Amino acid sequence: MLDFFKKSRQILGMNSRNLEFIRPFNLKRAKRLADDKLKSKKILQKNNLSVPKLITKISSHKELDNFDWQSLPNSFALKPNRGFGGEGILVVYGKKKGRDDTWVKANRSLVTIEDLKIHIRNILDGFFSLSGTPDIAFFEERLQLLKLFKPYSYRGIPDIRVLVFNKVPIMAMLRLPTKSSNGKANLQQGAIGLGIDMATGTTTTAVLGKNKIIDYVPKTRMLLSGIKIPYWKDILALAIKSQDVSGLGFLGADIAIDKVHGPVIIELNARPGLSIQIANLAGLKGRLKKISGLKIKTLARGMRVGIDLFGGEIEEELEEVSGKKVIGTIEKVKLISKEKNEIEISAKIDTGAGFSSIDTNLAKQLGFEKTVSEYEKLNIDYEKIKKLNSEERKELFKNIPDLADTIIVHSSHGTTYRPMIKIYLIMDNTKIPVTVSIIDRSNLKMPMIIGKRNLQRFLIDVTK
Amino acid sequence: MYYLHSLGIFISPSIHFFLQEGVPFDTIILILMLPIIATLIAFFGQVLGIKAFGIYTPLIVTFAFLATNGIKYGITIFVSIILIGMVMRFILKPFRLLYLPRVAIMLTAVAILTLGLLVFGGGLRRTGLAAVSIFPILIMITLVEKFVAVQIEKGNKAALILTLETLFISIIGFFIASSEPLIKLIALRPWVILLTIPLNILLGKWTGLRVSEYFRFREIFKYL
Known part of the structure; x- marks a missing residue:
C-alpha cells in the first residue's frame, strides 16, 4: 500500500499540473500566444522555425461574403484560429474532377463552397473556439503524409507531441489517427498514442484511446513498437526552440513531419494533456522533479539532458517488447x-x-x-x-x-x-x-x- | 439561543434576527447551504475527480431538486430533458444549422415536451409532478445548452458521463442539503459555514492524484 502511494508520486495528475506547472510557468501572455494559432505561427516563422504555410485567413462575415473561392489551391486545411483538441479542422485533398467548386475529403466525401461557408460561419461564431468567443478561420497548406507512416495511420497525419520543461524534452508521444478517431490524431477520440524513446526517437509502448495498451495496429499484425521516427534530433530541437520563443515554461509542442518540408510545428499547447504518460507507461512527475532544479543555459544542453535522462534502455525494452x-x-x-x-x-x-x-x-x-x-x-x-x-x-x-x-x-x-x-x-x-x-x-x-x-x-x- | 416553535428547533440569535426582519426560514437555510454544496462539488472535482458541468450547474440543479416536491420528480424531469436533448440533436443533425438557432430549436422542443410531461403526470394523477413550480423546470431546461455544448465538443459519451456525474452530485447535494441534523446545526451555529473557506483553501492547494486518476493511470502503476 505504501509502495502504491510512493509510485503515485511519479505520476502527474490534473491538480498538480495546473497548480505546480501551468500556473507558475505558463504566464498569461504566453498562454494567449499558444491559444492563438495565427499569432504563434507568425512568431515561430519569424524565428526561423518551420510551420505549415498560411494560405489566407477570414476574420469576419463580410470577408467571407467577398471571398474569392477560386484563389484556394486544390488541397488545403481549414482551421479555427482558437480551436482546441483538433476540433473544427477540415482537410481537403483535391478538387473533384472537372469541378471548380467542389473539393474531396480524405473519406472521399465532397465539400462544396456552400459547405465551406457553413463551416467558416460556425468558426467565426466561435463554435470551435476555447471559450465560445468569435474566432478567425484560416486556410493553410495541407501537410503530406510521410511514406513511413502510411501503413500506420488512417486518413490523417500522425503528429508528435513533445513535452518540454526547463529547456529539456521530458516525454514524447507519436499519435496515429485511426478509424475510430475519424482520422484525427486525438487520443480522446480514439487515436493511438505511442511512447517514444527520447534518445533514439524509436517508439516503445502503445495505448489505444484512453486506456487500452496494445502491441499491434488493430486488426493487423503490424508491430507498433520499434518505429524509428525520422528527423528525431530535428524534432527535439524544434520543440525546445519553440519553448524558448513562446515563453511557455511547460509546453506541449505538436510537430508533424511533412513529406516535402520535414518536421513542422503545427501547434503549441499551453495545457498539455496527461495521456502521454499512459502511452509511455511512465510518470511525468518523476521526470519533472529530476530536472526542475537544473540550470540549463543552452538549448543544445537541454536536448542532451533530455536524451541522457529519459532515453536509453530502449534496446532491451525493444527486444523484450518485440521479441526481436x-x-x-x-x-x-x-x-x-x-x-x-x-x-x-x-x-x-x-x-x-x-x-x-x-x-x-x-x-x-x-x-x-x-x-x-x-x-x-x-x-x-x-x-x-x-x-x-x-x-x-x-x-x-x-x-x-x-x-x-x-x-x-x-x-x-x-x-x-x-x-x-x-x-x-x-x-x-x-x-x-x-x-x-x-x-x-x-x-x-x-x-x-x-x-x-x-x-x-x-x-x-x-x-x- | 432561541427556540423556533413552528419547527421545534433551536436557532442562533442571528437567524432569529433575520426571521424578525421577515426573511423566510427556508430561504435562510437555502442560502447558508450554498457554500456547503459548493464545497462539496469542489471536493468531488478536486479529490474524487468527478467533474460534472462545472460548479454552477450541479449547484443549481441541487437547488432545483430542493425546490421540486420530492426528488423523484426532479430526477424525472432531469432525465427526460436530457433524453429529449439527445433525440433532438439526432433529428436536427441533417439540417446543418448554425449553433445558436439549433440550440433555440432544441430548447423549444424541450419546453414543449416538458409541458407534455407535466400534463401526462397530471393525467396519471401524479399531481406532484404538475405542481412543480416553473423555476426549477426552467433551471433544468438550461441544462440542455450545457449538454449540447459538451456533446459537440467531446462527443455523446463524454456528455452523457458528465450529465450522470452532474445528476450524481446533485442527488448527493440534495440529501445533504435536506438532512435534518445539518439544517439544525446551521440554524443553531450559522458560522460553521465559514469553515468551508479554510477547507476550500486546502482543496485549492491539493496537488495529489485524484481518485479517478488512480483509475485512469492504472496501467502505468504496473510499470513503475
Whole structure:
C-alpha cells in the first residue's frame, strides 16, 4: 500500500499540473500566444522555425461574403484560429474532377463552397473556439503524409507531441489517427498514442484511446513498437526552440513531419494533456522533479539532458517488447563448419539483398571445398544456363555434393549464377539455419553479407 | 439561543434576527447551504475527480431538486430533458444549422415536451409532478445548452458521463442539503459555514492524484 502511494508520486495528475506547472510557468501572455494559432505561427516563422504555410485567413462575415473561392489551391486545411483538441479542422485533398467548386475529403466525401461557408460561419461564431468567443478561420497548406507512416495511420497525419520543461524534452508521444478517431490524431477520440524513446526517437509502448495498451495496429499484425521516427534530433530541437520563443515554461509542442518540408510545428499547447504518460507507461512527475532544479543555459544542453535522462534502455525494452533482437549494420557472427567448428567473421547486414552470401574462400574453410570445386568445374555462366529448364538444371548439378540450391543473383557486378549451401549461423546468440550463396568476395571488405531472408528475427539500428 | 416553535428547533440569535426582519426560514437555510454544496462539488472535482458541468450547474440543479416536491420528480424531469436533448440533436443533425438557432430549436422542443410531461403526470394523477413550480423546470431546461455544448465538443459519451456525474452530485447535494441534523446545526451555529473557506483553501492547494486518476493511470502503476 505504501509502495502504491510512493509510485503515485511519479505520476502527474490534473491538480498538480495546473497548480505546480501551468500556473507558475505558463504566464498569461504566453498562454494567449499558444491559444492563438495565427499569432504563434507568425512568431515561430519569424524565428526561423518551420510551420505549415498560411494560405489566407477570414476574420469576419463580410470577408467571407467577398471571398474569392477560386484563389484556394486544390488541397488545403481549414482551421479555427482558437480551436482546441483538433476540433473544427477540415482537410481537403483535391478538387473533384472537372469541378471548380467542389473539393474531396480524405473519406472521399465532397465539400462544396456552400459547405465551406457553413463551416467558416460556425468558426467565426466561435463554435470551435476555447471559450465560445468569435474566432478567425484560416486556410493553410495541407501537410503530406510521410511514406513511413502510411501503413500506420488512417486518413490523417500522425503528429508528435513533445513535452518540454526547463529547456529539456521530458516525454514524447507519436499519435496515429485511426478509424475510430475519424482520422484525427486525438487520443480522446480514439487515436493511438505511442511512447517514444527520447534518445533514439524509436517508439516503445502503445495505448489505444484512453486506456487500452496494445502491441499491434488493430486488426493487423503490424508491430507498433520499434518505429524509428525520422528527423528525431530535428524534432527535439524544434520543440525546445519553440519553448524558448513562446515563453511557455511547460509546453506541449505538436510537430508533424511533412513529406516535402520535414518536421513542422503545427501547434503549441499551453495545457498539455496527461495521456502521454499512459502511452509511455511512465510518470511525468518523476521526470519533472529530476530536472526542475537544473540550470540549463543552452538549448543544445537541454536536448542532451533530455536524451541522457529519459532515453536509453530502449534496446532491451525493444527486444523484450518485440521479441526481436537489435543488431547493427556490421555484426560479428559465427558460422558452423561441416566439422562442427565455429568460425567467427564480420558480416555486413544488407537489407538490399534477398539472400545471404559468403565468400568462396570462406566456403572452403567451412568444409565445402568439394562443392566449390565441383561447381567451378562445370564452368557455368548465366547466358548458358538461362536456356535450360529446371529438369535439365537438376541433371547438370546432380553430382555436386552438399549443394542445396542454385540461384541467379543480379547485383551491381552484373548477373551471376551461384551455388548455394546450407549452414548454421550464430548471430547475437541466436542460432539460425541459413541457405547462403557462394561468390568470390575476396576484393570486398566483409566475407559475408546477410540478406533479408535471414533477418526476420532482428531489428537493425543503423547507429549501432 | 432561541427556540423556533413552528419547527421545534433551536436557532442562533442571528437567524432569529433575520426571521424578525421577515426573511423566510427556508430561504435562510437555502442560502447558508450554498457554500456547503459548493464545497462539496469542489471536493468531488478536486479529490474524487468527478467533474460534472462545472460548479454552477450541479449547484443549481441541487437547488432545483430542493425546490421540486420530492426528488423523484426532479430526477424525472432531469432525465427526460436530457433524453429529449439527445433525440433532438439526432433529428436536427441533417439540417446543418448554425449553433445558436439549433440550440433555440432544441430548447423549444424541450419546453414543449416538458409541458407534455407535466400534463401526462397530471393525467396519471401524479399531481406532484404538475405542481412543480416553473423555476426549477426552467433551471433544468438550461441544462440542455450545457449538454449540447459538451456533446459537440467531446462527443455523446463524454456528455452523457458528465450529465450522470452532474445528476450524481446533485442527488448527493440534495440529501445533504435536506438532512435534518445539518439544517439544525446551521440554524443553531450559522458560522460553521465559514469553515468551508479554510477547507476550500486546502482543496485549492491539493496537488495529489485524484481518485479517478488512480483509475485512469492504472496501467502505468504496473510499470513503475
